[in-house]
Amino acid sequence: MDIDVVYLLCLGLCLCYGGEEENEELPRPSISAWPSSVVKCKSNVTLRCWTHFQNVTVTLGKLHNSGYQQELRSAGKEAEFHLTNLQPEDAGGYFCAYRTATSHRWSGQSQHLQLVVTDGVGGGGGDPPRPSNSKLIFLATFSCLCISLLFVSIFFIYRRTQQVTLNDHVCKYEHEAGWGE
Incomplete structure (x- = not known):
C-alpha cells in the first residue's frame, strides 16, 4: 500500500472517531x-x-x-x-x-x-395519614362477612353434592334389589 493512502486512511479514522465522541451524550x-x-x-x-x-x-x-x-x-x-x-x-x-x-x-x-x-404547623412532613377507626371497623366487618358467605356457600355446595350422590346410591340399590319395579 502506498504511504499516502495509509496516511489518509489514518487521518480519516481519527476524524471519524473524534466526531463520534462529540455527538456522544x-x-x-x-x-x-x-x-x-x-x-x-x-x-x-x-x-x-x-x-x-x-x-x-x-x-x-x-x-x-x-x-x-x-x-x-x-x-x-x-x-x-x-x-x-x-x-x-x-x-x-x-x-x-x-x-x-x-x-x-x-x-x-x-x-x-x-x-x-x-411551615411545621399541621401541614405535611409528618406521618402519612392513617385510616380512621370507623374505616378499619368497616373493612374488618366486610372481610368477615365475605369469608362467612364463602364458607356457607361451600357448605351448601358440599351438602348438595352429597345428597345427589346419596340419592344415586339409593336409586341404584333399589334398582338392583328390584324394589323400584
Missing part, C-alpha cells in the same frame, strides 16, 4: 434528597447527585429560577449540596447535571426533584 445523573424531600421550615436538607463518572463538575439548578445555580467538583461519583435554614421560597423543583474534565458539554438534566418546605 453523557448519561443523565440522578438526584435524591436526604433525609426527605418534604422538610420543615428552617431545617436542612442534602441534595445528592449521582453521576456515572468520578471527578466531575456537578451543577445544581432550580426550575423556574435561571439565576439559581450551585456548582462543585465531586471526588467520587456523588456530589452533595447542603441546603440550610430552608424557607418556603426554597421549595420547588431541583435538578442536577455534570460534565467530565475532557468534555466541554453538560450532561442532560436529572429527573426533577420536588422539594416541599412546610
